[in-house]
Amino acid sequence: MSETRPTISRDQAVAPLFAGIDLGGTNTKVGLVDDQGHLLGYRSMPTKVELGPEAGARRMAETVREIADSVEVGMADVAQVGLATPGTMDIPAGRLLLPVNFPSWHDFPIRDRVSHHCGRAVTYENDANAAAYGEFWLGAGRHLPSLIMLTLGTGVGGGIIIGDLTIDGQHSHGGECGHIIIDSRYDARMCNCGQRGHLEAYCSATAVVRRTEEAIKAGRQGSLAQAVADGEELTALLIDKHADRDDALAWEIVLETARLLGIGIVTLAHTIDPAGVLLGGAMTFGRSESKVGRRFLERVREEVRSRALPVVGEKLQIDFAALGSDAGFYGAAGLARVEYHRTKTK
Numbered sequence: 001m002s003e004t005r006p007t008i009s010r011d012q013a014v015a016p017l018f019a020g021i022d023l024g025g026t027n028t029k030v031g032l033v034d035d036q037g038h039l040l041g042y043r044s045m046p047t048k049v050e051l052g053p054e055a056g057a058r059r060m061a062e063t064v065r066e067i068a069d070s071v072e073v074g075m076a077d078v079a080q081v082g083l084a085t086p087g088t089m090d091i092p093a094g095r096l097l098l099p100v101n102f103p104s105w106h107d108f109p110i111r112d113r114v115s116h117h118c119g120r121a122v123t124y125e126n127d128a129n130a131a132a133y134g135e136f137w138l139g140a141g142r143h144l145p146s147l148i149m150l151t152l153g154t155g156v157g158g159g160i161i162i163g164d165l166t167i168d169g170q171h172s173h174g175g176e177c178g179h180i181i182i183d184s185r186y187d188a189r190m191c192n193c194g195q196r197g198h199l200e201a202y203c204s205a206t207a208v209v210r211r212t213e214e215a216i217k218a219g220r221q222g223s224l225a226q227a228v229a230d231g232e233e234l235t236a237l238l239i240d241k242h243a244d245r246d247d248a249l250a251w252e253i254v255l256e257t258a259r260l261l262g263i264g265i266v267t268l269a270h271t272i273d274p275a276g277v278l279l280g281g282a283m284t285f286g287r288s289e290s291k292v293g294r295r296f297l298e299r300v301r302e303e304v305r306s307r308a309l310p311v312v313g314e315k316l317q318i319d320f321a322a323l324g325s326d327a328g329f330y331g332a333a334g335l336a337r338v339e340y341h342r343t344k345t346k
């Protein structure tokens, strides 16, 4: 998404306002929206993990304040703030536990510290669930009463939304769809989490690159193998590029990834029976705008339809997500909004 997002003015906004923060390992996105999800202001800031969690909480709160100032609203007009972070975490306690890319941020009460610095109540959520909620509220899922979102990137993130509720689970790790088992063999591929056979071990961008490397080492040839031999870095994007040029290996990898993803989706669909499944993240092969993306999506749908109970599979809508990496801060703001209105009507 570009840095120039369409915004509305303070006069056009429908009160109350909500801020959403999406904490990332490199950058943190912060947005201020009105009660209908229209954007008033937005900032992306470097997270600067090395400064530590207290500085992080303060900087996030300052950014919310700066955005509010820049659109000439006071913090008093911001009803509640939503904060989304990667796990591991304890959502009811508002604590980060052992976040992978945040070495010095362990066991930190991030919700209450952000709340302290900005003076507003903060709603805390897992980043993948927040992204799913963003799509549910304002994106590709806005007409769906329930959905599962899978984010295909370095890992495979998952979020489940059912009628305005995120599925956080008993231990704050509900909706970890990347770690469902799709290969039961004892020598199945190793997942980033240290267990074997998980969806992420086959369908993350990292796994897709690894599967391609293995095929090339085993002697597969073609334009993709040649590009790698010529020194180009093997990435999901390079595979996408060579599939677009009809390289056989690149197509095989893309379609096998879609098939395996479809198998994972069948299990999720039989568990939840959602109205839709959305595919987001960096590895979506150009989405519906490209021939590779369209074929990838169609292959996922074919696999789901051929393996799911007809009543589940036939009506299940499978599509690409729409908000890109903005889904997280929109969803965080949206979940703050849900909590605000829920507590207000009590």
Ligand SMILES: [Zn+2]
Pocket: 178, 179, 191, 192, 193, 194, 195, 198, 200
């Ligand atoms: Zn795993």
